[in-house]
Amino acid sequence: MAPPESLLLVASVLLLVSIIASKSTGRLGVPALLLFLVIGMLAGSEGPGGIAFDDPGLAQALGVLALALILFAGGADTDWRSVRPVVWEALALSTLGVFITAVTLAALLHLLLQYSFREALLLGAIVSSTDAAAVFAVLRSRNVGLRGRLKPLLELESGSNDPMAVFLTVAAIRVLMEPAVPAGSIALAFVLQMSVGAAAGYGIGKGMVWFANRVRLEYEGLYPVLILALVLFTYGATATIGGNGFLAVYLAGIVMGNSDFIHKRSVVRFHDGLAWLMQIVMFLALGLLVFPSRLVTVIVPGLITAAVLMFVARPVGVLLVLFPSKMPRAAKAMVAWVGLRGAVPIVLATFPLLAGVPGADRLFDLVFFVVLTSVLLQGTSIPAVARWLGLDVAAERPLVPSDVSAVATAGALLTEIRVPPGSATAGKRVLDLGLPRGALMVLLKRGDHVIIPDGGTEIEEGDVVVVLADERAHEAIKALVEGGGGRADRPRGAC
Secondary structure, eight states, rough: OOHHHHHHHHHHHHHHHHHHHHHHHHHHTTTTTHHHHHHHHHHTTTTTTTTTOOOHHHHHHHHHHHHHHHOOOOOOOHHHHHOOOOHHHHHHHIIIIIIHHHHHHHHHHHHHHHOOOOHHHHHHHHHHOHHHHHHHHHHTTTTTEEEETTTHHHHHHHHHHHHHHHHHHHHHHHHHHHTTTHHHOOOOOHHHHHHHHHHHHHHHHHHHHHHHHHOOOOTHHOOOOOOOOHHHHHHHHHTTTTTTTHHHHHHHHHHHHHHTTTTHHHHHHHHHHHHHHHHHHHHHHHHHHOHHHGGGGGGHHHHHHHHIIIIIIIIHHHHHHHHTTTOOHHHHHHHHHHOOHHHHHHHHHHHHHHHTTTTTTHHHHHHHHHHHHHHHHHHHHHHHHHTTTOOOOEEOOSOOOHHHTTTTTTTEEEEEEOTTTTTTTTBBBBSSSSTTTTTTEEEETTTTTOOOOOOOOOOTTTEEEEEEEEEHHHHHHHHHHHHHOOOOOOOOOOO
């Protein structure tokens, strides 16, 4: 066992190298997770680092902890108002779409590679979830955004499809190890896990908001720690009573992120930074766990699996689920291509290792190879595909940095609102909008120009306005700007 100072030195160097290397992802056009994995591989027993690490149990424990914290942070960062119009499509993709993808891949691999259907189904379940966070990182690095409802759809799908992939993986392992298990028991387990997970996540999330507002801690720095403890409690308690802990922490994050509670900004910032730390630690640990020399033996089946997954299984799942949707064909094609695999499949690949599934070592190497292939091919081509389909827009950068937003007083919101075509505010002066008392329009962006508005400033379609107001006044102003009203209704109780 190495002395503590040596372990801390190695850990700090790996973290520093990973953070600094992430700066080059924009120029290279690849997600940061790929660099984190490669750094872990280079630091491993077969790389220059020579760190011996062959503990799937520890890697899985780190992965589960990291995934729970990442999902909570992702939920807290989800704006329910933006994802609400696509909630049913996203949930269908994250459940039925994941199932169809896994089964389609299993059926084709059973024919092409002569795997038993149960073995192929386990592989399909493991690689069925997507990582849209990596997609948006690539798009931001290239200054590319996505039109219409694509971003909220992909955001909600990626946050909610990991619980389904975890369930399918555990169920596939059970079927492989217990061939006589009845299908009815698996279906019942699915209903129980998801319903308990959803109820626990929503209920505990509401309780977290209530508790945070009433506990009255002496020091502000304790509030992020309090929420961290509650997140771990949410996952542990939900999993203990038979629910899906990952779904619970994600829903708890959504509830908290869309509620008002004391020191919300510092809590959200803390968990955003913690999520980044967990991603780096998870990717490094998984990179350390793989043996690069063994990847050579799975090149052929790995390429076949990746090709079937990217070009057949994922598109079939997406197109079948979105068939009733009125979404344009180009948008559906983009959703089908944005099936980037991340670290979750690699974490799930440790489950068969610990369950003693025959051939689990080769399965882990195969999954790792598929993830690398997906990142290299899909991760680097997403901006080009978005442009080819005519779905790209210039990524908007906030007019007001988050540091400035944080100075808003408690209960106030400093937010940006775009004036859409046909808005009732277009052509009107700020003075004529009837803003609630205390609400301020502090900035206005028109094209490349930033204007400090006064009462006589006329609003035009396409403007982006920055408004400082409390939540109720903000909702009224947002409805006015984006809708067809005449004046912003003054919130009840406003002066």
